Amino acid sequence: MPKALVIVESPAKAKTIKRYLGSDYSVEASVGHIRDIIQPKNVKTDKRYNPATHENNSELRSYGIDVAGQSTSENTWEPWYVVSENSKKTITHLRKALKNTELLYLATDEDREGEAIAWHLVEVLKPKIPYYRMVFHEITEKAILEALNHTREIDMDLVAAQEARRIMDRMSGFGWSGVMRQVIGGGASGGPVQSPTTRRLVERERERIRFISADYHSLTASVFSEQDEMFPTKLVEVNGRKVVSGKNDFDENGELKRSSEVVILDQEQASSLQEALKTETLTVSSIERSPYQRKPKPPFTTSTFQQEVINKLGGSASAAMGIAQSLYQNGFITYHRTDSTALSDQAVEAARVSIQTVCGIEYLPEKPRTYENKTASAQLAHEAIRPAGEVFRHPDELKGDLNKDQLRVYEIIWKRTIASQMTDERGETARMLLGGIVSHENNSEPQAVTFSASGRVITHQGFRYIYEETTESDEESEGEGVLPDLPEGEVVTIGQIEVKNHSTKPPARFTESSIVKWMEEVGIGRPSTFSATIGKIRAREYAYKEGRSLVPTVKGIVGTNFLELEFNDEVQYHNRADLERSLDQIANGNEQRTEMLDRWWFEK
DNA sequence: CAGTGAGCGAGCTTCCGCTTGACTT
Numbered sequence: 001m002p003k004a005l006v007i008v009e010s011p012a013k014a015k016t017i018k019r020y021l022g023s024d025y026s027v028e029a030s031v032g033h034i035r036d037i038i039q040p041k042n043v044k045t046d047k048r049y050n051p052a053t054h055e056n057n058s059e060l061r062s063y064g065i066d067v068a069g070q071s072t073s074e075n076t077w078e079p080w081y082v083v084s085e086n087s088k089k090t091i092t093h094l095r096k097a098l099k100n101t102e103l104l105y106l107a108t109d110e111d112r113e114g115e116a117i118a119w120h121l122v123e124v125l126k127p128k129i130p131y132y133r134m135v136f137h138e139i140t141e142k143a144i145l146e147a148l149n150h151t152r153e154i155d156m157d158l159v160a161a162q163e164a165r166r167i168m169d170r171m172s173g174f175g176w177s178g179v180m181r182q183v184i185g186g187g188a189s190g191g192p193v194q195s196p197t198t199r200r201l202v203e204r205e206r207e208r209i210r211f212i213s214a215d216y217h218s219l220t221a222s223v224f225s226e227q228d229e230m231f232p233t234k235l236v237e238v239n240g241r242k243v244v245s246g247k248n249d250f251d252e253n254g255e256l257k258r259s260s261e262v263v264i265l266d267q268e269q270a271s272s273l274q275e276a277l278k279t280e281t282l283t284v285s286s287i288e289r290s291p292y293q294r295k296p297k298p299p300f301t302t303s304t305f306q307q308e309v310i311n312k313l314g315g316s317a318s319a320a321m322g323i324a325q326s327l328y329q330n331g332f333i334t335y336h337r338t339d340s341t342a343l344s345d346q347a348v349e350a351a352r353v354s355i356q357t358v359c360g361i362e363y364l365p366e367k368p369r370t371y372e373n374k375t376a377s378a379q380l381a382h383e384a385i386r387p388a389g390e391v392f393r394h395p396d397e398l399k400g401d402l403n404k405d406q407l408r409v410y411e412i413i414w415k416r417t418i419a420s421q422m423t424d425e426r427g428e429t430a431r432m433l434l435g436g437i438v439s440h441e442n443n444s445e446p447q448a449v450t451f452s453a454s455g456r457v458i459t460h461q462g463f464r465y466i467y468e469e470t471t472e473s474d475e476e477s478e479g480e481g482v483l484p485d486l487p488e489g490e491v492v493t494i495g496q497i498e499v500k501n502h503s504t505k506p507p508a509r510f511t512e513s514s515i516v517k518w519m520e521e522v523g524i525g526r527p528s529t530f531s532a533t534i535g536k537i538r539a540r541e542y543a544y545k546e547g548r549s550l551v552p553t554v555k556g557i558v559g560t561n562f563l564e565l566e567f568n569d570e571v572q573y574h575n576r577a578d579l580e581r582s583l584d585q586i587a588n589g590n591e592q593r594t595e596m597l598d599r600w601w602f603e604k
Numbered sequence: 605c606a607g608t609g610a611g612c613g614a615g616c617t618t619c620c621g622c623t624t625g626a627c628t629t
Contacts, residue, residue, distance in 0.1 A: 009622065009623060010622095010623065010624085011623085011624075012624095029623080029624090030623080031622085031623045031624060031625095032621080032622035032624075033621070033622045033623075034622095034623095036620095037619095039618095040617095041615075041616070041617085063619095086623090086624085086625095087623095090623095108622090112621095113622055114622085116622090117622070117623095165620080165621085166621080168619095168620095169619050169620040169621080170618095170619055170620080171619085173618065174617090175618095175619090176618085177617075178618080180618080181617075181618075186617090187616090187617055187618070188617090189617080189618050189619075190618080190619085191618080192620075193619085193620065193621095194619085194620095325624085329624090337622085337623090525620085525621095526621060528620095528621060528622060528623080529620065529621060529622095532620090532621090
């Protein structure tokens, strides 16, 4: 008979931990949250309901939260919790497991939600045996055994912070949904995550509608050195004024930003320069070479994982998560809902071994790399997403075990993890300036022109040996070639001259990839909800997908307009980040949950 | 007297975040 019961959140995690702990322990899963705030429609039939005291309690009837509570002096903000329908079986199962043990370990994730789950488990199971809070941030034998020896009590401040978060989400969510239904009708909804996200799509659409395009021309010339080395150059200045070269030179009205310092080439000017340049030469005026280094990207969080899979393989955020789920449950990768870029010591070691065998010793830095998490809202309960185990299995070994999509996703995770521990890419960039004087056939003044050429030489590939991140921006990559080593003053002849017409494009619509990136940056949503939120926005018809783009609908636009009118401050993006700071104050014990909620609800 | 309209109340839905399967299109 097992001596202790360990409860974690995920069944797959339970299975792994069971292997480390042996027969003295039984390991079970809560399968996520087990209770939630009651649905308002069920309040009247709940056994806690008493018409005499609750009849006129409007917050309780509308939100399932008894704000005033029994106290006459101050608000107690008591949510009425009920066991979720899906969790009833789990609870029965856990009760049974609890009967046969002497100790209980609550090993839910060490973050705000995990702490709350641990507390809810105690509230529901009411254990008669000693129970301990046990935490770990990686599923390795060492980490688990250490965690067993360093238990603590449930952190009630952290639980209070979670409860405040839940209460605010319920009240603002149902509140905004009321407005959305008045405007749009049906099952329309609004909320502190879906509405700002929808609003971002709408704002981008407004920018696109407002956008005024501008035209300009570019002039490029291939030139030849005395040794007959050919390389491409680009016209950058005429008479000391910079030639307009892209959207950054224009404002959103299509007007030049610094019209006194720059010059637009129109068709006529470009052609006349083209004609006149045919008989001219250019002189090298300067050449600058400077070394550069590029660091690899950190290993995957949920957000960066979704972005990369969408950019490299196509598909949606939820499709990427579905594949990750199957890889996780079958033990190929670590947990896929995480906001941490940290790797366990064991994982770093595995990556370093892989680098040596797959890439070679010259790609192995002396010391392992560590990455700082940059998002303020990160909870850091897990590792980064990486291949599971003490030794990373090469994708080729898994061809028989995985289907095509799983294999491609595994390979991306494997490469990204290994690359994150590899050496920097190193090389040298070069920029050459060439000057000339152009005389025109008609009697107009001669013009001074400056051309530029750039090049890049990679001396050590580093992490790029194995991994290249794909970005959405379609900026033309130029100057990848080698620039000849010409002395200042060398004269070059001009070969082919090309004039191209360009017009500036409005900012692109968001894709699933770029909106997930934005959500993480501003701290809206969590790893478990990024893809669900996009799904919700589409299901409510606030936006639809056209190719990869997310296009807001009339419903989305009208709804956003009304929310901006009714709840302007709350739909501001920074609101969620501000809220996060308030929750930290509660979690750190610097403020009472009830004080913060009073201020939030009654002083607005 | 029949038809109309104001006013009221009941019932339904909605939030975010944590987990998987069991469902349907």
